[in-house]
Amino acid sequence: QKEVEQDPGPLSVPEGAIVSLNCTYSNSAFQYFMWYRQYSRKGPELLMYTYSSGNKEDGRFTAQVDKSSKYISLFIRDSQPSDSATYLCAMSRHSGGYNKLIFGAGTRLAVHP
Amino acid sequence: GAVVSQHPSWVICKSGTSVKIECRSLDFQATTMFWYRQFPKQSLMLMATSNEGSKATYEQGVEKDKFLINHASLTLSTLTVTSAHPEDSSFYICSAPRASGSDTDTQYFGPGTRLTVL
Numbered sequence: 608q609k610e611v612e613q614d615p616g617p618l619s620v621p622e623g624a625i626v627s628l629n630c631t632y633s634n635s636a637f638q639y640f641m642w643y644r645q646y647s648r649k650g651p652e653l654l655m656y657t658y659s660s661g662n663k664e665d666g667r668f669t670a671q672v673d674k675s676s677k678y679i680s681l682f683i684r685d686s687q688p689s690d691s692a693t694y695l696c697a698m699s700r701h702s703g704g705y706n707k708l709i710f711g712a713g714t715r716l717a718v719h720p
Numbered sequence: 721g722a723v724v725s726q727h728p729s730w731v732i733c734k735s736g737t738s739v740k741i742e743c744r745s746l747d748f749q750a751t752t753m754f755w756y757r758q759f760p761k762q763s764l765m766l767m768a769t770s771n772e773g774s775k776a777t778y779e780q781g782v783e784k785d786k787f788l789i790n791h792a793s794l795t796l797s798t799l800t801v802t803s804a805h806p807e808d809s810s811f812y813i814c815s816a817p818r819a820s821g822s823d824t825d826t827q828y829f830g831p832g833t834r835l836t837v838l
């Protein structure tokens with residue numbers, strides 16, 4: 608079983624739709640949760656960073672973490688064609704120093720006009 | 721703007737040659753950097769942790785003699801793929817954590833280097 612599970616998609620939605628992306632994980636020691644956006648042939652770009660459980664909102668993006676269920680989500684409101692990319696969840700545990708990130712497989716999202 | 725740069729952005733080489741990839745942190749110091757490899761339509765796989773002033777730490781299954789890492793300064797780490805073969809063709813990405821002043825850290829990724837070995 609992988610430490611982090613993420614549906615690879617692809618996910619296709621019309622412009623303006625609400626997008627829900629999810630990851631589940633098995634390691635209860637994870638405390639830091641991130642969402643990255645990666646355009647084709649580019650490096651990942653940090654979108655959201657959350658520590659422990661709760662919600663975090665930034666513009667059209669909302670990240671949710673439910674540690675009791677080992678489940679994290681990213682919601683994109685009013686999706687735009689420019690949101691078309693691969694979305695990677697990542698998480699790490701605090702072990703002193705800098706933490707290794709464990710990535711999900713990434714979900715490919717296509718927003719069509 | 722970009723906080724981590726990589727050079728070159730793409731490289732094509734013949735089988736058996738060595739290729740060096742540079743990763744630089746811009747306007748911040750990074751005593752630790754990470755090197756990842758990503759195959760088409762797959763996620764990032766951590767290869768090694770680069771430590772300034774000490775040896776790199778490699779993940780299980782990664783050949784340290786093939787993927788040489790040198791953390792030359794607080795802003796530069798290099799990955800050298802020695803005696804490259806077609807199966808080494810991949811997208812190589814580095815990242816550098818930028819401390820936020822607490823125990824947490826945020827990792828910033830470089831734009832990646834696409835290596836094609838003929």
